[in-house]
Amino acid sequence: MQWLGRRESSNVEDRRGMSGGGKVLAGGGVLGIIIVIVNMLLGGNGDQGIQLPNLQEQTQATVLSPEEQAADDKRAKFVKVVLADTEDVWGKIFSESSEQYRAPTLVLFRDRVESACGNASSASGPFYCPGDQKLYIDLSFYQELQNRFNAPGDFAMAYVVAHEVGHHIQKLLGTSEKMQRLRGQVNEEEYNRYSVKLELQADFYAGVWANHAQQIKTADGKSIIDVDDINEALTAANAIGDDRLQKQSQGYIVPESFTHGTSAQRMFWFKKGFETGDVSKGDTFNSPDL
Numbered sequence: 001m002q003w004l005g006r007r008e009s010s011n012v013e014d015r016r017g018m019s020g021g022g023k024v025l026a027g028g029g030v031l032g033i034i035i036v037i038v039n040m041l042l043g044g045n046g047d048q049g050i051q052l053p054n055l056q057e058q059t060q061a062t063v064l065s066p067e068e069q070a071a072d073d074k075r076a077k078f079v080k081v082v083l084a085d086t087e088d089v090w091g092k093i094f095s096e097s098s099e100q101y102r103a104p105t106l107v108l109f110r111d112r113v114e115s116a117c118g119n120a121s122s123a124s125g126p127f128y129c130p131g132d133q134k135l136y137i138d139l140s141f142y143q144e145l146q147n148r149f150n151a152p153g154d155f156a157m158a159y160v161v162a163h164e165v166g167h168h169i170q171k172l173l174g175t176s177e178k179m180q181r182l183r184g185q186v187n188e189e190e191y192n193r194y195s196v197k198l199e200l201q202a203d204f205y206a207g208v209w210a211n212h213a214q215q216i217k218t219a220d221g222k223s224i225i226d227v228d229d230i231n232e233a234l235t236a237a238n239a240i241g242d243d244r245l246q247k248q249s250q251g252y253i254v255p256e257s258f259t260h261g262t263s264a265q266r267m268f269w270f271k272k273g274f275e276t277g278d279v280s281k282g283d284t285f286n287s288p289d290l
Contacts, residue, residue, distance in 0.1 A: 001155050002224040008080035011103050016110040075139045082158045086165045089212040104168040105134045126160050128167035130176045135164040149239040153232035166205030189256050197284040199260040200269040204282035207273020237266040
């Protein structure tokens with residue numbers, strides 16, 4: 001992705017040098033596995049269990065070397081540019097429907113953070129909290145994608161940001177509230193099926209963003225996105241499907257417990273969004289295939 005020297009969003013709270021405060025979620029044992037599988041990768045959001053009980057407090061903060069800090073700062077600049085691109089794209093899409101886009105705020109944190117959805121640690125992965133309309137990202141997740149999940153490349157992280165912004169689009173369009181109303185009305189297995197539809201729609205919206213972002217040009221007239229970037233996003237989507245994560249963590253797959261979709265489903269819906277660029281084509285809730 002062509003991002004150096006381009007506009008950075010100002011809708012950012014940098015809390016990397018601050019204490020998260022309060023009790024922090026630190027996964028351990030089986031519950032820690034649940035955090036990783038359910039919340040960690042591309043799409044944990046405030047409707048899906050950020051507030052988990054009976055977890056150990058984590059007080060030790062990560063201390064970065066000067067070299068690590070410089071690398072972290074570079075990643076911060078990158079996600080700010082990606083956020084700016086989402087503002088441009090979704091602002092244009094909303095304006096075409098005579099609506100005003102209200103951009104979310106990106107919160108950069110290290111180790112732990114407080115949100116309107118509760119306290120979270122970096123083990124929760126990137127998430128969107130509809131309660132305060134903010135995206136939360138510990139930039140160490142950039143390294144997790146590359147080293148642990150074999151999803152290298154800067155556009156893999158761009159996909160993460162775009163997916164979380166997709167949850168913000170759902171908040172603006174009222175989808176998040178509909179999901180919240182389902183709690184208590186359906187059993188856990190049925191709610192998980194709706195959760196999968198919600199997450200796949202966020203993947204679709206990430207693809208829609210990538211489609212429109214192709215039209216953004218650098219100073220020398222090049223598109224900021226190329227084919228290799230899209231392949232990086234698809235690699236990331238493939239790496240974090242529920243089936244693949246469950247197979248890696250426990251050796252077997254439990255489809256009834258899926259909350260984010262299979263690798264194939266995540267790739268399909270991102271690709272559909274990218275190929276169509278049409279928000280109206282992403283009704284995962286009424287898709288006969290889900």
